[in-house]
Ligand code: MLC
């Protein structure tokens with residue numbers, strides 16, 4: 425009887441009194457965390473959970489929210505973590521698509537969420553302080569639980585990733601997808617129980633939930649668990665940490681803080697960056713200001729982590745390093761799928777135990793992105809240099825990455841186009857000093873109409889999470905198109921890169 429992911433990550437620490445995390449000044453030992461997750465698992469069982477069921481979670485980051493993840497693994501349930509910024513309209517789609525048996529949301533949103541919970545699903549609440557009907561009801565349960573038997577291919581989570589066309593797709597991640605990646609990363613990055621990870625990422629994405637938490641747990645290490653990235657709090661806690669994992673915005677914000685000095689981080693063992701391109705200039709500035717070279721790695725929701733710069737060897741700025749142990753990577757011609765020699769730019773394709781099991785209830789979408797020999801087509805364009813380092817040089821998918829969040833222009837264009845007074849629109853990312861890229865929209869008015877950009881933004885508000893809102897809407901007479909009629913987004917990007925913000 426074994427649970428493929430739970431046992432090595434958490435189960436083996438069941439009686440450990442070592443700290444698992446510190447949050448808001450209070451420490452939680454591994455055994456206390458596991459007791460809490462056992463109570464939640466027992467509650468889920470009481471509510472009728474069956475292996476393979478889904479649990480949707482849209483709550484603020486807290487130790488209790490993290491315990492829901494461990495509780496799901498215990499019961500063989502698939503966790504469906506949702507960005508806290510998603511509007512009810514966005515959440516509605518995820519719930520109707522995934523049909524979770526249980527939805528957990530913030531008490532402040534419970535009345536609205538109750539309206540969209542699928543028939544037969546339960547609704548529980550959890551607030552930012554770990555209080556709500558979830559923890560109230562769980563407190564009545566036993567704090568031990570025998571984890572359900574789960575094999576390598578059983579689902580551990582479904583993470584929705586927006587599609588370049590059509591609706592969001594749920595990436596199905598198995599126990600072994602997550603376990604193999606946690607093992608590879610913990611080994612490569614030399615994690616041990618002496619490590620203290622400063623955890624300031626959200627826990628509804630691969631980076632904060634799987635890379636950060638799984639690598640910590642599998643190593644028996646500890647986390648300083650922050651509710652989010654607040655610069656002053658990070659600077660306060662850095663002296664107690666050994667590792668920081670972040671998106672590039674973390675590093676540019678730190679570099680701009682006058683008290684972020686060489687001395688403050690002299691004791692640190694490792695700084696990891698990912699989820700968005702780290703500018704070579706940031707990498708170099710970081711080294712000259714702190715003496716540390718940031719270790720950049722590359723991954724995605726569907727594949728977990730694929731590549732990493734070396735721990736011991738040269739961490740090369742502007743590159744994402746080498747394939748992880750067990751990961752096959754190749755560069756192919758995007759048109760013909762022919763393998764390209766090193767040095768040439770092409771599609772990055774990956775294969776390995778890290779690659780997901782497909783999109784939830786979308787076999788045809790899965791088939792479109794997988795080669796017959798098991799390679800996943802990432803949509804990222806890359807090149808391998810003479811020393812084997814991979815660089816991302818562009819994306820074939822139309823995607824904006826803002827502060828590490830993915831934003832798909834298609835989704836926003838569809839909503840803008842449907843607004844009164846709009847003829848058509850194009851959404852692009854323009855350079856942004858803080859978030860890397862910022863969303864802007866070019867809108868062609870409908871014949872005879874004169875839409876007000878501020879009003880258009882107001883109308884988008886209830887439909888889209890705040891991070892997806894265009895920071896500016898520019899009215900244009902027409903969209904630039906090539907001879908095939910395709911909108912030339914590069915021209916719009918150049919045109920609006922230096923345009924003043926609204
Ligand atoms: C917040 N805002 C954003 C934003 N984050 N807008 C665009 N892009 C973002 N990423 C909005 C806020 O709602 C706010 O709106 C305004 O911008 C300013 O907010 P802020 O207070 O400055 O932002 P903050 O809360 O500090 O958040 C910034 C951040 C956060 C960078 C810390 O976005 C973050 O934690 N990003 C990490 C994302 C992540 O984990 N990605 C991993 C994906 S997994 P208003 O209303 O005030 O104007 C993946 C695979 C892999 O990609 O390889 O890892």
Ligand code: AMP
Nearest residue numbers: 698699700701721722723724725816830
């Ligand atoms: P997501 O779908 O949120 O998992 O985002 C995955 C995408 O983020 C990848 O396909 C890349 O385009 C991008 N990404 C992740 N890590 C890096 C990195 N280190 N450098 C550049 N882009 C990255």
